Amino acid sequence: MIGIDWGTTHLRAYRIAEDRVIERRESESGIMHVPAGGFPDVLRRAVADWIEAGDQQVLLAGMVGSRQGWVEARYVPCPAGPEEIGAAVIPMPFEGADVLLIPGLSAEDNAGVPEVMRGEETEIAGVMDAIGESGLTCMPGTHTKWVRIAQGRIAGFETYLSGEVFAALRDHTILGRMMTPGPVVESAFDRGLARARGGGHLLHHLFGVRTLGLMDRLAEAESASYLSGLLIGHEVSAALPVQVRVVLIGAPSLCALYARAIEACGGEAATALPEAAARGLARIGKAAPWS
Amino acid sequence: MIGIDWGTTHLRAYRIAEDRVIERRESESGIMHVPAGGFPDVLRRAVADWIEAGDQQVLLAGMVGSRQGWVEARYVPCPAGPEEIGAAVIPMPFEGADVLLIPGLSAEDNAGVPEVMRGEETEIAGVMDAIGESGLTCMPGTHTKWVRIAQGRIAGFETYLSGEVFAALRDHTILGRMMTPGPVVESAFDRGLARARGGGHLLHHLFGVRTLGLMDRLAEAESASYLSGLLIGHEVSAALPVQVRVVLIGAPSLCALYARAIEACGGEAATALPEAAARGLARIGKAAPWS
Numbered sequence: 001m002i003g004i005d006w007g008t009t010h011l012r013a014y015r016i017a018e019d020r021v022i023e024r025r026e027s028e029s030g031i032m033h034v035p036a037g038g039f040p041d042v043l044r045r046a047v048a049d050w051i052e053a054g055d056q057q058v059l060l061a062g063m064v065g066s067r068q069g070w071v072e073a074r075y076v077p078c079p080a081g082p083e084e085i086g087a088a089v090i091p092m093p094f095e096g097a098d099v100l101l102i103p104g105l106s107a108e109d110n111a112g113v114p115e116v117m118r119g120e121e122t123e124i125a126g127v128m129d130a131i132g133e134s135g136l137t138c139m140p141g142t143h144t145k146w147v148r149i150a151q152g153r154i155a156g157f158e159t160y161l162s163g164e165v166f167a168a169l170r171d172h173t174i175l176g177r178m179m180t181p182g183p184v185v186e187s188a189f190d191r192g193l194a195r196a197r198g199g200g201h202l203l204h205h206l207f208g209v210r211t212l213g214l215m216d217r218l219a220e221a222e223s224a225s226y227l228s229g230l231l232i233g234h235e236v237s238a239a240l241p242v243q244v245r246v247v248l249i250g251a252p253s254l255c256a257l258y259a260r261a262i263e264a265c266g267g268e269a270a271t272a273l274p275e276a277a278a279r280g281l282a283r284i285g286k287a288a289p290w291s
Numbered sequence: 292m293i294g295i296d297w298g299t300t301h302l303r304a305y306r307i308a309e310d311r312v313i314e315r316r317e318s319e320s321g322i323m324h325v326p327a328g329g330f331p332d333v334l335r336r337a338v339a340d341w342i343e344a345g346d347q348q349v350l351l352a353g354m355v356g357s358r359q360g361w362v363e364a365r366y367v368p369c370p371a372g373p374e375e376i377g378a379a380v381i382p383m384p385f386e387g388a389d390v391l392l393i394p395g396l397s398a399e400d401n402a403g404v405p406e407v408m409r410g411e412e413t414e415i416a417g418v419m420d421a422i423g424e425s426g427l428t429c430m431p432g433t434h435t436k437w438v439r440i441a442q443g444r445i446a447g448f449e450t451y452l453s454g455e456v457f458a459a460l461r462d463h464t465i466l467g468r469m470m471t472p473g474p475v476v477e478s479a480f481d482r483g484l485a486r487a488r489g490g491g492h493l494l495h496h497l498f499g500v501r502t503l504g505l506m507d508r509l510a511e512a513e514s515a516s517y518l519s520g521l522l523i524g525h526e527v528s529a530a531l532p533v534q535v536r537v538v539l540i541g542a543p544s545l546c547a548l549y550a551r552a553i554e555a556c557g558g559e560a561a562t563a564l565p566e567a568a569a570r571g572l573a574r575i576g577k578a579a580p581w582s
Binding site for chain 2: 109110111113114115116143158159160161162164165167168169171172173174175195198199200201202203204205206207208211212214215217231234235238239
């Protein structure tokens with residue numbers, strides 16, 4: 001089969017045989033770069049040779065199922081595992097192959113406020129074995145998700161806007177004026193982390209990024225790392241139950257910062273296997289009702 | 292005497308006689324619009340006729356004393372009241388009048404992180420009578436300050452970045468895509484306030500602004516008000532001691548939102564007299580060592 005992880009900025013295609021990726025390719029044909037009505041053509045361009053070679057099953061995951069994508073797929077309510085997700089795929093109009101689209105998942109937090117994911121459910125399906133029958137996974141990114149697994153299914157999840165808040169604060173507030181770009185300074189990250197864990201509100205802690213700089217107690221090369229430590233420290237302190245193991249899924253550099261924060265908070269961080277999306281496409285593909 | 296509230300964007304000049312403002316004018320000659328070395332000329336243009344008419348004492352307050360201003364004035368450490376601030380004014384080089392500059396104030400929070408203000412100390416001096424010998428004042432704005440008064444002096448303060456965070460989130464994150472500009476919708480502000488007070492972390496609550504919109508449970512015309520309620524609700528919940536009276540100093544529309552949040556949190560909100568800066572300039576001017 002062919003698995004497509006079709007996100008906002010990129011399209012990643014995997015040719016899968018017997019649960020293994022035998023070929024992969026990536027392009028910048030993310031949904032924001034696809035013209036209206038252009039999805040079948042872009043898909044054909046991406047994998048026409050694989051289809052012609054005999055792979056007639058194509059499974060799509062990610063933002064391609066959003067309002068800005070090919071079609072808007074509904075959300076499957078939690079709890080849901082690979083079987084429920086596979087049973088809920090949506091057949092797509094396409095000539096020459098059997099194309100199915102994976103829906104997103106929805107949940108509600110304790111206060112009844114909705115939660116949604118689209119694409120992450122597939123990555124989680126791919127690392128379910130690493131998590132085990134029950135556990136917790138964290139998917140750091142622009143909108144970081146903390147996902148609870150129970151009985152082999154996604155039981156519920158919460159999203160934190162930390163990544164996008166970091167970028168907005170760095171690029172569009174006074175805090176960014178005393179920041180120089182550069183690699184993460186771990187000691188500064190740890191100071192931000194300690195500040196977050198020591199009590200007090202984030203909205204107050206943010207002003208300290210400026211005053212520590214004004215008073216020459218935080219260098220411009222350290223300031224972004226300190227801010228990152230503050231935000232990730234606040235998030236992990238709020239999201240992490242006591243002393244739990246967390247499987248991290250995401251970009252290695254960002255996962256390393258989250259692992260640092262999780263361990264500082266008394267948790268245990270593990271990194272998931274790579275290519276979670278490809279594994280998840282293979283797993284859900286097995287449960288899907290191919291015609 | 293002449294009092295000048297010289298901020299980043301505006302210059303407000305007051306002619307004061309016997310503690311009363313007898314004439315006022317305002318221009319857009321804030322420090323960001325003053326060329327290097329241009330401060331004496333801009334001051335002269337603003338109040339030359341008052342000086343010629345006999346007012347030889349000119350007192351400056353605000354960002355004019357910052358690194359980007361006329362000279363960088365040091366910070367006076369808290370606790371400090373009008374007497375200490377008046378005693379610490381800095382004589383400025385100027386021909387034809389006696390010009391003094393009011394310094395800012397510094398403090399540290401419980402964790403030893405520095406706090407600074409510049410200009411607010413003058414406004415507080417102006418409303419000290421309304422606050423009483425001891426009390427709490429809140430100065431809503433881009434960087435909202437919560438200031439503790441004890442024994443008629445500023446004992447300490449904490450700054451929250453809520454105002455600037457609101458603007459950065461609205462203008463530079465995905466949350467702004469589902470917001471239409473318009474007047475504050477009080478019911479939506481109250482929903483954000485209730486969400487903030489109901490527990491959970493701000494970084495998670497922010498994602499709810501998007502999901503409530505996606506699920507048609509928050510209209511685009513309500514979304515900015517909901518976000519404002521979230522941020523102000525988080526700030527007030529963290530900053531407000533139990534059931535205390537808070538004197539608000541600032542723009543009336545923003546003070547009204549803070550009053551709403553303070554009352555929802557069990558506090559009592561009072562609004563300060565207008566022209567706090569002019570009153571404070573008069574008060575500190577009395578304590579200043581004019582030549």
